[in-house]
Amino acid sequence: xxxxxxxxxxxxxxxxxxxxxxxxxxxxxxxxxxxxxxxxxxxxxxxxxxxxxxxxxxxxxxxxxxxxxxxxxxxxxxxxxxxxxxxxxxxxxxxxxxxxxxxxxxxxxxxxxxxxxxxxxxxxxxxxxxxxxxxxxxxxxxxxxxxxxxxxxxxxxxxxxxxxxxxxxxxxxxxxxxxxxxxxxxxxxxxxxxxxxxxxxxxxxxxxxxxxxxxxxxxxxxxxxxxxxxxxxxxxxxxxxxxxxxxx
Amino acid sequence: xxxxxxxxxxxxxxxxxxxxxxxxxxxxxxxxxxxxxxxxxxxxxxxxxxxxxxxxxxxxxxxxxxxxxxxxxxxxxxxxxxxxxxxxxxxxxxxxxxxxxxxxxxxxx
Numbered sequence: 378x379x380x381x382x383x384x385x386x387x388x389x390x391x392x393x394x395x396x397x398x399x400x401x402x403x404x405x406x407x408x409x410x411x412x413x414x415x416x417x418x419x420x421x422x423x424x425x426x427x428x429x430x431x432x433x434x435x436x437x438x439x440x441x442x443x444x445x446x447x448x449x450x451x452x453x454x455x456x457x458x459x460x461x462x463x464x465x466x467x468x469x470x471x472x473x474x475x476x477x478x479x480x481x482x483x484x485x486x487x488x489x490x491x492x493x494x495x496x497x498x499x500x501x502x503x504x505x506x507x508x509x510x511x512x513x514x515x516x517x518x519x520x521x522x523x524x525x526x527x528x529x530x531x532x533x534x535x536x537x538x539x540x541x542x543x544x545x546x547x548x549x550x551x552x553x554x555x556x557x558x559x560x561x562x563x564x565x566x567x568x569x570x571x572x573x574x575x576x577x578x579x580x581x582x583x584x585x586x587x588x589x590x591x592x593x594x595x596x597x598x599x600x601x602x603x604x605x606x607x608x609x610x611x612x613x614x615x616x617x618x619x620x621x622x623x624x625x
Numbered sequence: 626x627x628x629x630x631x632x633x634x635x636x637x638x639x640x641x642x643x644x645x646x647x648x649x650x651x652x653x654x655x656x657x658x659x660x661x662x663x664x665x666x667x668x669x670x671x672x673x674x675x676x677x678x679x680x681x682x683x684x685x686x687x688x689x690x691x692x693x694x695x696x697x698x699x700x701x702x703x704x705x706x707x708x709x710x711x712x713x714x715x716x717x718x719x720x721x722x723x724x725x726x727x728x729x730x731x732x733x734x
Binding site: 409411415416419420422423424426427430431434439440441442443444445446447448449450451452464466467468469471473476 | 638640673683684695719721727
């Protein structure tokens with residue numbers, strides 16, 4: 378009985394997550410620690426893979442979809458000095474009393490195409506700190522030790538003022554520098570903006586979305602003259618308008 | 626990765642394959658059916674499959690600066706292992722449950 382295949386809804390996280398008791402104390406095995414965000418994204422990828430397999434299965438009679446996915450993971454939990462939650466999957470070497478359970482339920486929902494964020498808006502989330510040429514390499518290495526490796530993770534961290542102070546103290550940097558780097562990362566969310574262009578703007582003294590949004594005509598001409606090899610007036614005007622939109 | 630550890634994606638892929646294979650078998654039965662089967666005019670759909678896996682999760686991630694996705698692996702616990710571990714073993718085990726549902730067969734109803 379042949380039947381025309383239809384698109385099936387792709388599952389996305391629409392479930393509930395419960396993180397139960399943090400019981401782990403002392404030092405956890407360094408090599409096994411996994412940031413919680415990575416654990417959940419790994420689950421998402423596995424779920425995506427099984428859904429892709431189901432939707433591409435050559436079966437004429439019925440289509441299948443992952444309706445629900447649950448996991449109750451036995452883990453040891455740890456918060457590092459920068460507040461990043463780390464998980465260590467339980468193994469036989471751990472005492473049961475030191476193990477917590479993370480329960481996560483994912484339900485499949487159809488994606489609404491008009492609600493999907495523009496691709497460019499996700500750039501800052503996925504950009505590796507190691508790719509940001511305006512960040513001191515020593516700082517990138519230090520942050521990596523605390524499991525902070527992407528611009529998205531850095532922005533999440535500094536959004537909490539308590540950690541901003543802690544970062545400055547731990548990494549021996551100025552809070553003003555942290556703020557400037559974060560603002561430059563936010564520029565990556567503007568459509569079409571690249572890491573290299575953010576660096577050029579930084580060299581010109583433009584560090585924030587607000588800086589861009591408030592550029593006057595004269596300033597744009599001046600900036601274009603100073604970076605005539607890399608920036609055009611049209612590009613600057615386009616970014617200024619995008620920055621204004623971002624601030625609305 | 627020890628011998629019993631399997632990437633979680635492979636475990637889930639096996640579940641998906643099992644569901645699709647079961648459905649294909651049902652399709653084949655329906656297509657083969659003739660007068661000798663009492664339910665000859667009917668066809669069947671695997672409406673929902675629930676699988677619960679009990680085992681040990683582990684994760685691997687490189688220590689490099691690059692953003693690299695970790696890989697989750699899963700080692701199923703067999704009955705002998707479970708009994709040897711006793712009650713403490715249950716606390717160390719993880720449970721993965723997946724429900725797969727058939728959606729609106731176009732020719733149903």
